[in-house]
Amino acid sequence: MERSQVMAGLKEILVPFLGVDKSKLDAAAETTDINKELGVKSTDVVNIVLEVEKKWDITFEDEEIDALNELTFKSIVNLVMSKMA
Protein backbone atom coordinates (compact mmCIF):
# COMPACT_ATOMS: atom_id res chain seq x y z
CA MET A 1 0.00 0.00 0.00
CA GLU A 2 1.34 3.41 -1.02
CA ARG A 3 1.40 6.34 1.41
CA SER A 4 -0.76 8.33 -0.98
CA GLN A 5 -3.44 5.62 -0.87
CA VAL A 6 -3.50 5.65 2.95
CA MET A 7 -3.65 9.44 2.91
CA ALA A 8 -6.59 9.36 0.47
CA GLY A 9 -8.39 6.72 2.54
CA LEU A 10 -7.85 8.74 5.68
CA LYS A 11 -9.34 11.81 4.03
CA GLU A 12 -12.46 9.83 3.12
CA ILE A 13 -12.85 8.71 6.74
CA LEU A 14 -12.45 12.25 8.05
CA VAL A 15 -15.25 13.84 5.99
CA PRO A 16 -18.04 13.44 8.60
CA PHE A 17 -15.77 14.63 11.42
CA LEU A 18 -14.61 17.92 9.89
CA GLY A 19 -15.03 21.20 11.71
CA VAL A 20 -14.06 23.22 8.62
CA ASP A 21 -15.01 23.41 4.96
CA LYS A 22 -14.19 20.26 2.97
CA SER A 23 -11.95 22.27 0.63
CA LYS A 24 -9.42 22.46 3.48
CA LEU A 25 -9.42 18.68 3.70
CA ASP A 26 -8.90 18.38 -0.05
CA ALA A 27 -5.95 20.76 0.22
CA ALA A 28 -4.46 19.07 3.31
CA ALA A 29 -0.83 17.93 3.23
CA GLU A 30 1.01 15.41 5.39
CA THR A 31 1.92 18.17 7.83
CA THR A 32 -1.72 19.19 8.34
CA ASP A 33 -2.95 18.61 11.89
CA ILE A 34 -6.48 17.19 11.81
CA ASN A 35 -7.37 18.64 15.21
CA LYS A 36 -5.81 22.09 14.97
CA GLU A 37 -6.31 22.75 11.27
CA LEU A 38 -9.31 20.67 10.26
CA GLY A 39 -11.33 21.16 13.43
CA VAL A 40 -11.69 17.45 14.23
CA LYS A 41 -12.79 17.20 17.87
CA SER A 42 -10.48 15.30 20.20
CA THR A 43 -13.48 13.31 21.45
CA ASP A 44 -13.98 12.03 17.88
CA VAL A 45 -10.44 10.68 17.59
CA VAL A 46 -11.50 7.30 19.03
CA ASN A 47 -14.29 7.03 16.45
CA ILE A 48 -11.82 7.84 13.68
CA VAL A 49 -9.38 5.24 14.99
CA LEU A 50 -12.15 2.63 14.91
CA GLU A 51 -12.98 3.57 11.31
CA VAL A 52 -9.30 3.30 10.36
CA GLU A 53 -9.09 -0.15 11.96
CA LYS A 54 -12.15 -1.29 10.05
CA LYS A 55 -11.03 0.11 6.71
CA TRP A 56 -7.61 -1.55 6.70
CA ASP A 57 -8.41 -4.51 8.99
CA ILE A 58 -5.76 -3.56 11.52
CA THR A 59 -5.79 -3.17 15.31
CA PHE A 60 -4.15 -0.52 17.45
CA GLU A 61 -3.16 -0.79 21.09
CA ASP A 62 -4.24 1.95 23.50
CA GLU A 63 -0.59 2.86 24.03
CA GLU A 64 -0.01 3.42 20.31
CA ILE A 65 -2.81 5.96 20.15
CA ASP A 66 -1.67 7.55 23.44
CA ALA A 67 1.80 7.93 21.96
CA LEU A 68 0.59 10.09 19.08
CA ASN A 69 1.96 13.44 20.13
CA GLU A 70 0.49 15.24 17.16
CA LEU A 71 -2.49 14.45 15.02
CA THR A 72 -0.89 15.18 11.66
CA PHE A 73 -1.60 13.06 8.61
CA LYS A 74 2.08 12.14 8.67
CA SER A 75 1.99 10.59 12.15
CA ILE A 76 -1.29 8.80 11.48
CA VAL A 77 -0.18 7.49 8.07
CA ASN A 78 3.10 6.30 9.65
CA LEU A 79 1.16 4.38 12.28
CA VAL A 80 -1.17 2.80 9.72
CA MET A 81 1.76 1.88 7.43
CA SER A 82 3.64 0.31 10.36
CA LYS A 83 0.65 -1.98 10.94
CA MET A 84 0.67 -3.11 7.32
CA ALA A 85 4.37 -3.78 7.14
Place this chain on the structure above:
Amino acid sequence: MLPRPINILPQQPPFLFVDEYLELDEEHCLAKYTFKDDECFFEGHFPGNPVVPGVILIEAMAQAGVVSMGIFSIARKKNIPIEKVKESVISMFTHLGEVDFLGMVKPGDTIYISCHKDFFRFNKFETGGEIYKIIDGEKRVICTHKNITGQGVKLKGEQ
Protein backbone atom coordinates in the same frame (compact mmCIF):
# COMPACT_ATOMS: atom_id res chain seq x y z
CA MET B 1 -13.27 -4.90 49.44
CA LEU B 2 -14.92 -2.39 47.12
CA PRO B 3 -13.79 1.23 47.24
CA ARG B 4 -16.08 4.01 48.41
CA PRO B 5 -17.46 6.14 45.56
CA ILE B 6 -16.49 9.37 47.33
CA ASN B 7 -12.86 8.21 47.25
CA ILE B 8 -12.63 7.41 43.56
CA LEU B 9 -15.18 9.55 41.72
CA PRO B 10 -14.09 13.03 40.67
CA GLN B 11 -17.66 14.20 41.30
CA GLN B 12 -18.14 15.24 44.90
CA PRO B 13 -21.10 16.39 47.04
CA PRO B 14 -23.44 18.02 46.33
CA PHE B 15 -22.97 16.49 42.88
CA LEU B 16 -22.13 12.92 43.84
CA PHE B 17 -25.02 10.51 43.27
CA VAL B 18 -23.47 7.18 44.25
CA ASP B 19 -23.37 6.27 47.96
CA GLU B 20 -22.10 2.74 47.72
CA TYR B 21 -21.01 0.07 45.26
CA LEU B 22 -22.69 -3.28 45.76
CA GLU B 23 -20.82 -4.81 42.82
CA LEU B 24 -18.11 -3.30 40.65
CA ASP B 25 -15.78 -4.79 38.08
CA GLU B 26 -14.74 -4.25 34.45
CA GLU B 27 -17.99 -5.68 33.10
CA HIS B 28 -20.70 -4.26 35.33
CA CYS B 29 -21.61 -2.09 38.27
CA LEU B 30 -24.45 -2.20 40.78
CA ALA B 31 -24.57 0.85 43.02
CA LYS B 32 -27.08 2.60 45.21
CA TYR B 33 -27.93 6.12 46.23
CA THR B 34 -30.48 7.59 48.64
CA PHE B 35 -31.73 11.07 47.83
CA LYS B 36 -31.54 13.33 50.84
CA ASP B 37 -34.49 15.53 51.74
CA ASP B 38 -32.38 18.66 51.32
CA GLU B 39 -30.78 18.01 47.91
CA CYS B 40 -30.20 21.44 46.37
CA PHE B 41 -32.42 20.89 43.32
CA PHE B 42 -35.60 20.01 45.25
CA GLU B 43 -36.23 23.64 46.13
CA GLY B 44 -36.91 24.51 42.50
CA HIS B 45 -37.85 21.11 41.04
CA PHE B 46 -40.64 21.59 41.94
CA PRO B 47 -41.68 24.09 44.64
CA GLY B 48 -43.93 22.18 47.04
CA ASN B 49 -43.62 18.98 44.98
CA PRO B 50 -40.01 17.77 45.04
CA VAL B 51 -39.10 15.28 42.29
CA VAL B 52 -35.60 14.16 41.28
CA PRO B 53 -34.90 15.70 37.84
CA GLY B 54 -34.38 13.26 34.98
CA VAL B 55 -30.99 14.81 34.21
CA ILE B 56 -29.84 13.91 37.73
CA LEU B 57 -30.85 10.29 37.12
CA ILE B 58 -28.83 10.36 33.88
CA GLU B 59 -25.90 11.77 35.86
CA ALA B 60 -26.27 8.98 38.43
CA MET B 61 -26.15 6.36 35.65
CA ALA B 62 -23.08 8.05 34.18
CA GLN B 63 -21.29 8.23 37.56
CA ALA B 64 -22.01 4.59 38.44
CA GLY B 65 -21.46 3.38 34.88
CA VAL B 66 -18.94 5.01 32.57
CA VAL B 67 -17.05 6.92 35.26
CA SER B 68 -16.83 4.22 37.96
CA MET B 69 -16.29 1.32 35.58
CA GLY B 70 -13.95 3.40 33.44
CA ILE B 71 -11.79 4.30 36.44
CA PHE B 72 -11.87 0.71 37.68
CA SER B 73 -10.88 -0.63 34.24
CA ILE B 74 -8.05 1.88 33.74
CA ALA B 75 -6.68 0.99 37.19
CA ARG B 76 -6.73 -2.71 36.33
CA LYS B 77 -5.19 -2.15 32.90
CA LYS B 78 -2.37 0.05 34.18
CA ASN B 79 -2.03 -1.93 37.40
CA ILE B 80 -2.29 1.15 39.59
CA PRO B 81 -4.43 1.80 42.69
CA ILE B 82 -7.96 2.82 41.73
CA GLU B 83 -7.70 5.96 43.86
CA LYS B 84 -4.78 7.13 41.70
CA VAL B 85 -6.65 7.13 38.38
CA LYS B 86 -8.47 10.41 38.96
CA GLU B 87 -5.12 12.13 39.42
CA SER B 88 -4.20 11.45 35.81
CA VAL B 89 -7.46 11.21 33.86
CA ILE B 90 -10.64 13.24 33.86
CA SER B 91 -13.86 11.84 32.47
CA MET B 92 -15.81 13.78 29.86
CA PHE B 93 -19.41 13.07 28.93
CA THR B 94 -19.34 12.56 25.15
CA HIS B 95 -22.57 10.88 24.12
CA LEU B 96 -26.02 10.12 25.43
CA GLY B 97 -28.12 7.59 23.55
CA GLU B 98 -31.64 6.41 24.13
CA VAL B 99 -33.02 7.06 27.61
CA ASP B 100 -36.53 6.22 28.80
CA PHE B 101 -38.12 7.31 32.07
CA LEU B 102 -40.79 5.07 33.53
CA GLY B 103 -41.26 6.35 37.07
CA MET B 104 -40.54 9.12 39.57
CA VAL B 105 -38.00 9.43 42.35
CA LYS B 106 -38.82 11.47 45.45
CA PRO B 107 -36.83 12.71 48.47
CA GLY B 108 -35.77 9.80 50.70
CA ASP B 109 -36.02 7.23 47.88
CA THR B 110 -33.18 4.77 47.41
CA ILE B 111 -32.27 4.00 43.81
CA TYR B 112 -30.25 1.05 42.52
CA ILE B 113 -28.12 1.81 39.47
CA SER B 114 -27.19 -1.16 37.32
CA CYS B 115 -24.85 -0.70 34.33
CA HIS B 116 -22.99 -3.05 32.02
CA LYS B 117 -20.10 -2.45 29.66
CA ASP B 118 -20.82 -2.23 25.95
CA PHE B 119 -17.43 -0.92 24.82
CA PHE B 120 -14.09 0.01 26.32
CA ARG B 121 -11.05 0.94 24.26
CA PHE B 122 -8.77 3.97 24.07
CA ASN B 123 -10.23 5.26 27.36
CA LYS B 124 -13.67 5.45 25.77
CA PHE B 125 -16.35 3.70 27.81
CA GLU B 126 -19.93 2.94 26.75
CA THR B 127 -22.60 1.43 28.94
CA GLY B 128 -26.19 0.32 28.93
CA GLY B 129 -28.26 -0.08 32.05
CA GLU B 130 -31.10 0.97 34.28
CA ILE B 131 -32.15 2.54 37.55
CA TYR B 132 -34.70 0.80 39.74
CA LYS B 133 -36.27 1.08 43.16
CA ILE B 134 -37.27 -1.79 45.43
CA ILE B 135 -40.87 -1.35 46.57
CA ASP B 136 -42.40 -4.00 48.85
CA GLY B 137 -39.67 -6.39 47.76
CA GLU B 138 -40.45 -5.84 44.09
CA LYS B 139 -38.13 -4.28 41.56
CA ARG B 140 -39.63 -1.18 39.92
CA VAL B 141 -37.68 0.17 36.93
CA ILE B 142 -37.40 3.98 36.93
CA CYS B 143 -35.33 4.58 33.81
CA THR B 144 -33.22 2.76 31.25
CA HIS B 145 -30.42 3.79 28.92
CA LYS B 146 -28.94 2.17 25.85
CA ASN B 147 -25.82 4.20 25.40
CA ILE B 148 -24.01 6.55 27.71
CA THR B 149 -20.47 7.28 26.58
CA GLY B 150 -17.61 8.91 28.41
CA GLN B 151 -14.06 9.60 27.37
CA GLY B 152 -11.13 9.59 29.77
CA VAL B 153 -8.98 12.59 28.94
CA LYS B 154 -5.44 12.92 30.24
CA LEU B 155 -4.73 15.78 32.57
CA LYS B 156 -1.89 18.06 31.47
CA GLY B 157 1.57 17.02 32.50
CA GLU B 158 0.77 13.32 32.48
CA GLN B 159 2.63 11.02 30.11
